[in-house]
Amino acid sequence: MDITELRFLAATLVVVIGTLFSLIGILGLVRLPDVYARMHAVGKVSTFGVVLLTAAAVLTLSFAWSKALVLIVMLVFTGPLTSHAIGSGAYRLGIPMRQALRDDLARERIQD
Amino acid sequence: MLVYVRLVLLCALVYLALTANVELSNIGVGVIIGISIAVVLRPKPEPLSLSRLPFVLINLARYVVWLSIDIIRNGIRVARIVLDPKLPIRPGIIAVPSSMKTELGVALNAHAITVTPGEQVVEIGEDGTLYVHCLDVDSSLAGMEHAQRLRKEMLSRIFE
Structure with a gap:
């Protein structure tokens, strides 16, 4: 087994894991009850799914790894930002949480 | 001044990483981009060692x-x-x-x-x-x- 074959095998494994996590993320988007819980599942697609697929691209193609590194850093920084913005926006609009056990933020608002 | 140099270097480095091609012309473009970003941002001077x-x-x-x-x-x-x-x-x-x-x-x-x-x-x-x-x-x-x-x-x- 030569090195290109090994790289291809590793890339296939990474693609399978990345796709699996994306699939689970979408399943979570459908199954979870409210906006806030769904954001957790969606966030997983952007972190695991896209980062692993980028890693696979570096492994198979003679794709520049530095491009992939910059891409991954930007994704890891912007992903949480969007999910925070959506979650925060939903809370300000007053969209209720389902099955919530506690809400420290609501308690804070009442005291104000 | 040092803050500006750091920002320009960082921008040039990111540009080079994106082009993935270390040529003199690319380094030049990276530095120009870095200088324009530094001029727009105007970073505050801060102590750094x-x-x-x-x-x-x-x-x-x-x-x-x-x-x-x-x-x-x-x-x-x-x-x-x-x-x-x-x-x-x-x-x-x-x-x-x-x-x-x-x-x-x-x-x-x-x-x-x-x-x-x-x-x-x-x-x-x-x-x-x-x-x-x-x-x-x-x-x-x-x-x-x-x-x-x-x-x-x-x-x-x-x-x-």
């Missing part, structure tokens, strides 16, 4: 490794919750005191929490309190204090 750079880089690497392990561990935990037929979620919002003092520190702390699956900062209070939405309140509460202490330790080594 080059002797701390290796120390900062080592701690940055440690932080990235720790964060990656945390993301993978929590990603698997959330995946198991989603795949479980009973969907055992115990969602809620908990208040977590921020461990950092500066605004940048609070923002990075919030980023570190939000990037881990299963925990997400919904709101940041006036005093820097982070309101974190968790998929599983009990396990997040149990692990939060320890995780916050570690985050504070690593982030303050990098940025202060």
